[in-house]
Amino acid sequence: MKALHILLASVILIAVCAVGCDYKFITPDEGDPIDPEEPISFSEEVEPIWTTQSCTNCHNGSGLFSLKQGEAYQSLINNNLLDLENADNSLIVKVPGTSGLHADYTYVSNQKLIITTWIEQGAEDN
Ligand code: HEC
Numbered sequence: 001m002k003a004l005h006i007l008l009a010s011v012i013l014i015a016v017c018a019v020g021c022d023y024k025f026i027t028p029d030e031g032d033p034i035d036p037e038e039p040i041s042f043s044e045e046v047e048p049i050w051t052t053q054s055c056t057n058c059h060n061g062s063g064l065f066s067l068k069q070g071e072a073y074q075s076l077i078n079n080n081l082l083d084l085e086n087a088d089n090s091l092i093v094k095v096p097g098t099s100g101l102h103a104d105y106t107y108v109s110n111q112k113l114i115i116t117t118w119i120e121q122g123a124e125d126n
Contacts, residue, residue: 031110
């Protein structure tokens with residue numbers, strides 16, 4: 001009986017260790033680097049991000065401001081979502097990934113960098 005206990009304890013110990021020691025190292029995908037000197041196109045590079053990240057599920061103009069292509073620029077201006085002095089402080093940059101409704105909606109790869117660089121370049125409707 002005692003031997004069985006020891007055997008059981010050993011099995012559990014090995015199992016716990018096997019699970020606990022299985023670390024996975026995931027390298028974040030930073031995306032391609034952005035050249036701040038290269039003009040970023042709002043319509044081709046910035047605007048599609050909000051559709052890709054499903055922001056337009058809610059931000060589609062019915063109730064909430066629209067981040068759909070062709071409508072997003074006006075929304076950014078009308079709702080004061082850009083901070084031209086401090087791009088990182090812009091609501092359109094800060095809000096995604098925060099708790100509540102935006103917890104599961106965020107930017108990936110170099111998307112945030114594309115948006116902040118575009119803001120730093122003057123946030124043109126280009
Ligand atoms: C599940 C619905 C939903 C999704 C998806 C969603 N939002 Fe929102 N968002 C809201 C609601 C509701 C508000 C208004 C209430 C609030 O400020 O939380 C809002 C507000 C905002 C604001 C303004 C906050 C302020 O203080 O004025 C920004 C900026 C914003 N969302 C950006 C985004 C972006 C970018 C995405 C995609 C990455 C996104 N949202 C996805 C529901 C959503």
